[in-house]
Amino acid sequence: MGNDSPIAHEVMQQFQVSYSYPVIFTCDVFDATNPTLANLLRDSNCTSSRIFPVIDTNVSERHPNWWQHLTHYMTHHQVGTLLPPLSFPGGEAAKQSTEQIEQFYQIVADQCIDRHSVVLAIGGGAMLDAVGYAAATAHRGIRMIRMPTTVLAQNDAGVGVKNGINFRGRKNFVGTFAPPMAVLNDFRFLDTLLARDQRAGIAEAAKVALIRDKVFFNKLLSQRFQLARFESEPMQYMIRRCAELHLQHIASSGDPFENGSARPLDFGHWAAHKMEELSQHQLRHGEAVAIGIALDALYSQRSGMLDQGDLQNILVLLTDLGFRLNDKILTSLNVEQALQEFREHLGGNLCITLLRGIGNAVEVNHIDINLMQECVDSLSKQDLKIGESRSIA
Template sequence: MSYIQQSFSVQFEYKVYFTEKIFDPANPCFASFLESRAEKGIRKKLLFIVDEGVTEAHATLQEQIAAYCADLENFELVQDVIVVPGGEAAKNDLQLFYWLVNAIDQHAIDRHSYVVAIGGGSVLDLAGYVAAVSHRGVKHIRIPTTVLSQNDSGVGVKNGINYHGKKNFLGTFAPPAAVFNDAHFLTTLDERDWRSGMIEAVKVALIKDAGFFDWMEAHAQQLTQAEPQSLQYLIRRCAELHMAHIGGKDPFESGSSRPLDFGHWSAHKLEQLTDFELRHGEAVSIGIALDSVYSWIKGMLDEASVMRIINLLKQLRLPLYHPLLEIEDENSAIMAGLEEFREHLGGRLTISLLRAIGKGEEVHEMDAAALAQAVNMLRDKW
């Protein structure tokens, strides 16, 4: 027997910028980044894909983009700014995916060009996937416009769409060229959206940073009022913790460990069962409440810590329960979420629970009776 072996590594690097009014002519942030990527003799194209909800809230955005990009020396704006539906519907529509791939072809967007996505997490996921599979990888830039995408999904390396009713069944690991968190976009968010977006900060604090959780408790009132300074600190710290994890040992999730998905196994299933009427953040809040109470029932977490978690979620006016969470037996609808969660990564079922606030711990099986008890407590006690 003989063989030839190859081994290599690829380094990825990108920055998350924090700015305000990114397309104001007086703001050089976006232009400076692009000019740092300019190449002599090559005029690169910029194709913008924008969340419809963002264009409705910022009526002159397309004109601002056109005026800003007109002053770029080495880049050419594709005239057609593509506007797509926002929310989970963007990830459920295969025809929309194909339409965007065709736009990449129609406008001759090559691997030196950039797809620039502006919107919530769903639009960023869709646009990132479109870019990643076109020409085996067109560069993409993310401009997240929600609390949830600025502190979590928008700063990560995942892209994807839903398929056969399964969340993110089709997707890639393709880091962005850069991320620009523009605080101005948050000023027009619906209250339900900015409130539910805070849950990812609660999540990452619970599994990684007890001090951050303490800070959220102390600033809960300011956060519920969307006080700008507190909200910006929450977004930045949450983004830092997510990026620190991504830069660790398994950024592309080749193993079965998914600590950043604490509370998500039931959340993903709840979203599907409610036909995505529940916001992602609302479903994750319910999932975090469920897994926190379950951790206590199984003797992993003390009662005082459970009460702190429940009280913070209530202070932030986030949900703890939904009727479709009910578990009568192992065949209950929500329990299918465990197998779908395992299937998404393969290998053993791996669920993150809590040993303490700021300390997650992985388990490889879940007790249906204890889960049902936790659901009953969320329904009847809190």
């Protein structure tokens, strides 16, 4: 072979795609006097698009007039062509099987829904994850407007760029990164949530405050009793600020599609994901996250990074919000296995977010299994002395 025979020939392909989508907070989105949805469809050149509504069964049950209101709204504003709605199971059941994903694909085929159509998905975080996955994969991506109807979906799950379903019990094993066309958060939907679902979403606000924003943490702490009663003003502020911090992180971390191993927004989540699986999803995601936060805060303190006073404030906040931090599921948690599965999910090195202070996160690549196990045992036995020695900011 001569010198001019290359071993490899490379052509560098390079292009950039930028994304932007609005996250809008409103009330009574299907009231004809509320122009938000109509403006959104007009601004996105969707006035003649086919609109495919998919709704969480528990939302349609508790808001039985939603379809009547939506049809009236679309006729009134003359935007888009409404297709018959699909009812989608709510809660983790939405993510547990591919049956309903196939049903979605079938309707897309039967109704000639194409990439110029819009899926209008209305529901909790689990259902939005599953419908988001179905929409992102049908025709390699149909545009989707998310309309989150739980606290956690409005302040976290519904505002980001990820979707997914579970595979043989493993959380979010299958999924894609697919930014939505827009997110419409209608606070009115929250009125019909169970108390445990109102509360569960507050855990994600505590999480993001702890890793990013001390002022927000102190506000949550000082308003914890109003939040525990789900008073609308502090709840709405909590949801907006939490969503904003999640959005800021996605836009400014330099890693919106999570190619690196660091996942600060997954603070408390390595244990949370495993506990959700172990409880067979009896534990809500947010309830598991609250326990996961307490555990990693305790570990941060016992490994010398976090002050005792800060730890106390974190435990006081979570406890007074009404979370049960000593859930019996902790006794089934295999620390080593859960960390190993989390590492596989990250797709690289183990990278766990811990705390140096409130609002001050640090990434570590090693966890002392024995120390973590001691923390699990202490938390499950609740020998943490939350109470008289409370340190309140």
